[in-house]
Amino acid sequence: MSIPTTNKQAVEIGKANKRKYMLERVSQRVFLFCALLSVITLLLIIGFVFYKGAHPFVAEGYSFIDFIFGSDWVPSEDKFGIFPMIVASIYATVGALIIGVPIGLFTAIFLAEIASERLAKIISPAVQLLAGIPSVLYGVFGLAIIVPFLQDTFGLVKGQSLIAVILVLAIMMLPTIVTVAETAIRAVPQTYREGSLALGVSQIGTIFKVVVPAAKSGIMTAIVLGLGRAIGETMAVILVAGNSLIVPTSLTDSVRPLTTNIALEMGYAFGTHQEMLFATGIVLFSFILILNFVLAKISAKGGN
Amino acid sequence: ACTSNSNDKQTSDGSSATVSISGSTSVGPLAEKLAAKYTEEENTNIEINQIGSSAGITNAISGVSEIGMSSRDLKEEERANGLNEVVIAYDGIVVVTHPSNKVKDLTMEQIKQIFTGEVTNWNELGGDDLEIVVVSREDGSGSRDAFQEIVEYSSGELIRNSIIASGNGNIKTTVANNKHAVGFISFEYIDDSISTIDINGVEATAENVLQEKYSLARPFLFVYKEGQLTDAGQRFIDFILSEDGQLIAAEAGAIPVK
Amino acid sequence: MRHFKDNLLRGLLWLSAFLSVAVLVMIVGFIFYKGIGLISFDFIFGDYSPTGDGGIWPMIVTTIYTVLISLVIATPIGILAAVYLQEYAKQGRLVRLIRFATESLTGIPSIIYGLFGAVFFVTTLKLGMSILAASLTLTIIVLPVIIRTTEEALKTVPGSYREGSLALGTTKLQTLYKVILPSSMPGILSGIILSVGRIVGESAAIFLTAGTVAAMPDSILSSARTLTVHSYLVTQESGDIELAAAVGIVLIVLILVINLSATYISKKFNKSTNK
Amino acid sequence: MEQRKKETIINVRDLNLYYGDKQALFGVDLVIQEKEVTALIGPSGCGKSTFLRTLNRMNDLIDGVKITGDIVIDHENIYKSNDVIKLRTKVGMVFQKPNLFPMSIYDNVAYGPRMQGIKNKKDLNIIVEESLRGAAIWDEVKDRLKTSALGLSGGQQQRVCIARAIAMKPDIILMDEPTSALDPISTLKVEELITNMKEDYTIVIVTHNMQQAARISDKTAFFLNGEVVEYDDTDNIFSTPQDKRTEDYITGRFG
Amino acid sequence: MEQRKKETIINVRDLNLYYGDKQALFGVDLVIQEKEVTALIGPSGCGKSTFLRTLNRMNDLIDGVKITGDIVIDHENIYKSNDVIKLRTKVGMVFQKPNLFPMSIYDNVAYGPRMQGIKNKKDLNIIVEESLRGAAIWDEVKDRLKTSALGLSGGQQQRVCIARAIAMKPDIILMDEPTSALDPISTLKVEELITNMKEDYTIVIVTHNMQQAARISDKTAFFLNGEVVEYDDTDNIFSTPQDKRTEDYITGRFG
Numbered sequence A: 001m002s003i004p005t006t007n008k009q010a011v012e013i014g015k016a017n018k019r020k021y022m023l024e025r026v027s028q029r030v031f032l033f034c035a036l037l038s039v040i041t042l043l044l045i046i047g048f049v050f051y052k053g054a055h056p057f058v059a060e061g062y063s064f065i066d067f068i069f070g071s072d073w074v075p076s077e078d079k080f081g082i083f084p085m086i087v088a089s090i091y092a093t094v095g096a097l098i099i100g101v102p103i104g105l106f107t108a109i110f111l112a113e114i115a116s117e118r119l120a121k122i123i124s125p126a127v128q129l130l131a132g133i134p135s136v137l138y139g140v141f142g143l144a145i146i147v148p149f150l151q152d153t154f155g156l157v158k159g160q161s162l163i164a165v166i167l168v169l170a171i172m173m174l175p176t177i178v179t180v181a182e183t184a185i186r187a188v189p190q191t192y193r194e195g196s197l198a199l200g201v202s203q204i205g206t207i208f209k210v211v212v213p214a215a216k217s218g219i220m221t222a223i224v225l226g227l228g229r230a231i232g233e234t235m236a237v238i239l240v241a242g243n244s245l246i247v248p249t250s251l252t253d254s255v256r257p258l259t260t261n262i263a264l265e266m267g268y269a270f271g272t273h274q275e276m277l278f279a280t281g282i283v284l285f286s287f288i289l290i291l292n293f294v295l296a297k298i299s300a301k302g303g304n
Numbered sequence B: 001a002c003t004s005n006s007n008d009k010q011t012s013d014g015s016s017a018t019v020s021i022s023g024s025t026s027v028g029p030l031a032e033k034l035a036a037k038y039t040e041e042e043n044t045n046i047e048i049n050q051i052g053s054s055a056g057i058t059n060a061i062s063g064v065s066e067i068g069m070s071s072r073d074l075k076e077e078e079r080a081n082g083l084n085e086v087v088i089a090y091d092g093i094v095v096v097t098h099p100s101n102k103v104k105d106l107t108m109e110q111i112k113q114i115f116t117g118e119v120t121n122w123n124e125l126g127g128d129d130l131e132i133v134v135v136s137r138e139d140g141s142g143s144r145d146a147f148q149e150i151v152e153y154s155s156g157e158l159i160r161n162s163i164i165a166s167g168n169g170n171i172k173t174t175v176a177n178n179k180h181a182v183g184f185i186s187f188e189y190i191d192d193s194i195s196t197i198d199i200n201g202v203e204a205t206a207e208n209v210l211q212e213k214y215s216l217a218r219p220f221l222f223v224y225k226e227g228q229l230t231d232a233g234q235r236f237i238d239f240i241l242s243e244d245g246q247l248i249a250a251e252a253g254a255i256p257v258k
Numbered sequence C: 001m002r003h004f005k006d007n008l009l010r011g012l013l014w015l016s017a018f019l020s021v022a023v024l025v026m027i028v029g030f031i032f033y034k035g036i037g038l039i040s041f042d043f044i045f046g047d048y049s050p051t052g053d054g055g056i057w058p059m060i061v062t063t064i065y066t067v068l069i070s071l072v073i074a075t076p077i078g079i080l081a082a083v084y085l086q087e088y089a090k091q092g093r094l095v096r097l098i099r100f101a102t103e104s105l106t107g108i109p110s111i112i113y114g115l116f117g118a119v120f121f122v123t124t125l126k127l128g129m130s131i132l133a134a135s136l137t138l139t140i141i142v143l144p145v146i147i148r149t150t151e152e153a154l155k156t157v158p159g160s161y162r163e164g165s166l167a168l169g170t171t172k173l174q175t176l177y178k179v180i181l182p183s184s185m186p187g188i189l190s191g192i193i194l195s196v197g198r199i200v201g202e203s204a205a206i207f208l209t210a211g212t213v214a215a216m217p218d219s220i221l222s223s224a225r226t227l228t229v230h231s232y233l234v235t236q237e238s239g240d241i242e243l244a245a246a247v248g249i250v251l252i253v254l255i256l257v258i259n260l261s262a263t264y265i266s267k268k269f270n271k272s273t274n275k
Numbered sequence D, E: 001m002e003q004r005k006k007e008t009i010i011n012v013r014d015l016n017l018y019y020g021d022k023q024a025l026f027g028v029d030l031v032i033q034e035k036e037v038t039a040l041i042g043p044s045g046c047g048k049s050t051f052l053r054t055l056n057r058m059n060d061l062i063d064g065v066k067i068t069g070d071i072v073i074d075h076e077n078i079y080k081s082n083d084v085i086k087l088r089t090k091v092g093m094v095f096q097k098p099n100l101f102p103m104s105i106y107d108n109v110a111y112g113p114r115m116q117g118i119k120n121k122k123d124l125n126i127i128v129e130e131s132l133r134g135a136a137i138w139d140e141v142k143d144r145l146k147t148s149a150l151g152l153s154g155g156q157q158q159r160v161c162i163a164r165a166i167a168m169k170p171d172i173i174l175m176d177e178p179t180s181a182l183d184p185i186s187t188l189k190v191e192e193l194i195t196n197m198k199e200d201y202t203i204v205i206v207t208h209n210m211q212q213a214a215r216i217s218d219k220t221a222f223f224l225n226g227e228v229v230e231y232d233d234t235d236n237i238f239s240t241p242q243d244k245r246t247e248d249y250i251t252g253r254f255g
């Protein structure tokens, strides 16, 4: 005879507990609703962007293939190709990850495991503060310091370049990665450290073989959030990217990532031009969804 | 609080009406200065949002704002929505370079060659042996539209690897920090950090524009939907076009209508 | 060999931390160096004037409004959503969908949020360009941040706490607010601090939804300009880096004050539960 | 024996439990009398903890657990009723590893009663003191009731856990190796306590210490690989085990 | 006894330990001979674990711990030398609560050797199997070596912990109540193991089970309130304790 663990028909529930169960049920619904809100907004936003962005292809006879692979973007002449921007976005994101993730994670490890409590108590809030500095100011910093620095140091004719974008983005994702990863690393139970150290494993060995793997899920979150910051960033990038419409072939080329294209022209766009900017948004979206998907796969693989 | 136009705001007890204005970031600062002066005397509340010419025009059409500001001419589709336009001032555009640049005077043709990439080194123009870095505004910008129309090249001809900067200030900072660079900005933003270029020997001044010796200029527009302009809005436009208003515009670096 | 590898890694850890701190010092140093000359009592507490010699008090007030309203809406929703995902939901399709949605939301560029807010909150819901419309847009932006960090915080609460409490005949809800949430408070708080940063630092999404009106807002339905939007406009349009940096100083101090009060609250919280 | 007249309080019939695909309990039948101490013994991994946790439905918390069969406690089929709260109030539990909350000692013990709505400070004080005395820990902590419970040593923590369970005045108390972290003196005190508590409570205890089982329990069930091999009066189990495997296990210990 | 000729391997002189302001150990003197089993007994909270953890400097991890006095292990003053890694390789440890890493069983046991640079798969396989056999757990886990160690029951986990320590082939093994979570059969196996290991290793073990101390140890130290009250051959301690408090404690258990 089988007894399902979730039995729907209530059998004699104590009076005092009735209220508790009611509250329990109601609260669960409320929690669920809150959780669903993000799905609802995501759907709304996707719907909105797709509605706007699909229009030229559905109703005005533009070719989506030309849009993706075209290399000319001249809205006033009805040319909408975003291939250079796609390439720029990929390069910029990957570059920022390559620089920002290791430095951010290592800083987080340093703060959680190596630094004295006193030092960590000073640095951690300072790094958190960086997270709060508006991206415009990063852009100003990039424009006034990084761009001239690149010009002078490497003798470039212009410092607005892919490398400037990468540096600014890497700096911008640091605080997010450091803060979230540090919290995750600190949460690893002390017994893991003890177990490893007691085997005569060095502190560094313990950190990299036991502590960091145990904090994997939190570290993935840190990277996802940091990545979000990098992909979604516009205002700082506009100022240092140069926004040229060329497919970058070197780190010193000026580039125009997808986000920048949207932010740059949205205030001035009208009609098809505006819709094409939304279409750029769709591409960006797909880009983000693919990335999230890949990251989820990676972290699931690591979880086994 | 600007979804509705000022009709709703005007209450019978005489408290202040609100005029909501949005649009071009070039026109914005001038409009703010005019509004500051105007509201010193009039019991009117003027809200100015600088969000770009097109967004302003869209808002004027949809009724989110009573008046839109534009630094470019209206497009056909926009006109079709029954928009009226008023020129509130003119704005001169000046070509600027790094202060160290020896080139001080260019012809229209040379400017075109620079921006279309036919000329790529300053030494071809009598300057040092430095590669030219072109800085332009974004596609759709009123300043860029006007500049290209007068210099006579199209967006497609603009040299591909030009830096695109998203505002007058951004162009100015970029040019001020790069001895290779050349760009164009509104008269209002001229200062010591950059050096200005004369065209065919004519200096970029308001006077020369008014005397039609200097041709790089475009209108600043207020646009509104027929029948949607309130009394308060109309009075503000009247004020701008008055002598007092035009004086303020001149002080702010713009070129008066008359 | 092992020693060498250890020392190398240890060196890299120090180097990374040094780089992070150096960058922080450089950025903050740059902002202060450029902007400190403009800071004065009148600059902070004075009314704005378009001629350039006015203050930024209206922007400060607007910024505080947006932070407060967004947090008041986003924090409870975010925490409850995280609670659902961690404590209630059975791992399955729905949870995966919600997670996927949350993660995707973190990656959407703020300009798209801005456009969405401008159409949905400003036009469709008829809130107009207003502090409220901007705050609602910001709520969507920070929601995923709060959800994710809260989830991580909840994960760190040992299962034995839950068992211990439930075995005493308490409901999940009671266990939640008496044992689980208090133990995960520091993590939740760090999420909120991150969110404050995101809200204060946002520009693209705000100027499309709240506008750029440089005057003291009458109410949360007024169109207004936040500090960040102000520094954005100043950088783009007038290229006045000093002024942008001066606004930056005020922003940094503001964030500092908010962070310190959050830390203080969390300390008090810990005292009452732990010690 | 006179206890024979006591009523059945727990009646387990044909209980099977699966962790996902893996079956951990196989057709367990067990009848537990009220106001007795029932000991569960058996080698590690044989399912003692798993079985114990079915009695207050703590296994509900683990995803993928499937249960078939019936458990009737106090005339109520606990897997048919939905009132787990009532069940768990009636059936208290002490875990293998101490699991105090990160609160003060006082708040830990007062936690359950407070959640049931007892607010009065004096009442709470009385409950806390009685429970801590009951768990033989009062003297050691009475001066630091307001300090964090996590600062105590393992043994002290476990006794506070027992106090926390006692504070709910349950009918039945489940204990999963409650003394495995205690020193002999505390163990003795707890054993005494258990013997005293028998007057008021029904106790089901998992233990590895056969001496302990022999000393304090009335009935003993021997588990092996998820089955109950033998269940009888403790005296019988230890003197004349019927099953060869029981005998092996017991003598293996003392052999 | 013939063991008397063995050499001193651990020499503790006037050891005091403070947790912040609170003193936990008071002038402990103790000389431990190599290849013997030394048991530490005493009531909960008396400082047994604390003392044990000074021997491989695990207390270094706790903020605010202050230590005075000397501990000489193998002719080296361990608090004067800086090579804790060497110390801990030489002095292994098994904790009170199992603390396996969130990895597979195999990886847990192979962890230490790997970190010492052993990469060869065959060597590792041999080490892992030997260690698991040594900890009397091989048969239970041999078919699931690659599954997560955290899925094991408490008892199984603790035995894998012992295997993990054995895998390092240390000179000295510290054990903090290693069998308190084990069932009698595993306990017996581990006890046998400990008795066998004596041939190669020096073992210091904290236990609450006086029978266990009597069965397996050569020397016994009785701790009370952070002091060593009595330290002698195990036979003497259990037959003719010199100190009244030792007697009370021992008889309290079996009284």
Ligand SMILES: Nc1ncnc2c1ncn2[C@@H]1O[C@H](COP(=O)(O)OP(=O)(O)OP(=O)(O)O)[C@@H](O)[C@H]1O
Pocket (backbone or CB within 6 Å): D019, D022, D024, D042, D043, D044, D045, D046, D047, D048, D049, D050, D051, D062, E151, E152, E153, E154, E155, E156, E181, E182, E183
């Ligand atoms: N959450 C779980 N998921 C899967 N299997 C489990 C889980 N918990 C326990 N098991 C398995 O179920 C069996 C019974 O475990 P249980 O913990 O009940 O044993 P036990 O008799 O209490 O052992 P011990 O004396 O070591 O505590 C074991 O084989 C164990 O590996």
Ligand SMILES: Nc1ncnc2c1ncn2[C@@H]1O[C@H](COP(=O)(O)OP(=O)(O)OP(=O)(O)O)[C@@H](O)[C@H]1O
Pocket (backbone or CB within 6 Å): D151, D152, D153, D154, D155, D156, D181, D182, D183, E019, E022, E024, E042, E043, E044, E045, E046, E047, E048, E049, E050, E051, E062
């Ligand atoms: N990290 C710590 N900080 C402060 N005090 C501590 C800490 N760890 C232990 N103590 C205290 O030191 C004393 C000795 O503790 P210890 O854990 O060594 O006892 P024990 O003899 O091992 O007890 P048990 O048998 O319960 O494990 C206890 O009073 C305990 O409260």
Ligand SMILES: [Mg+2]
Pocket (backbone or CB within 6 Å): D048, D049, D050, D096, D176, E153, E154
């Ligand atoms: Mg068990």
Ligand SMILES: [Mg+2]
Pocket (backbone or CB within 6 Å): D154, E048, E049, E050, E096, E176
């Ligand atoms: Mg101990």
Ligand SMILES: O=P([O-])([O-])[O-]
Pocket (backbone or CB within 6 Å): B024, B025, B026, B027, B053, B071, B072, B137, B140, B141, B142, B143, B144
């Ligand atoms: O005036 P614009 O900003 O549109 O060039």
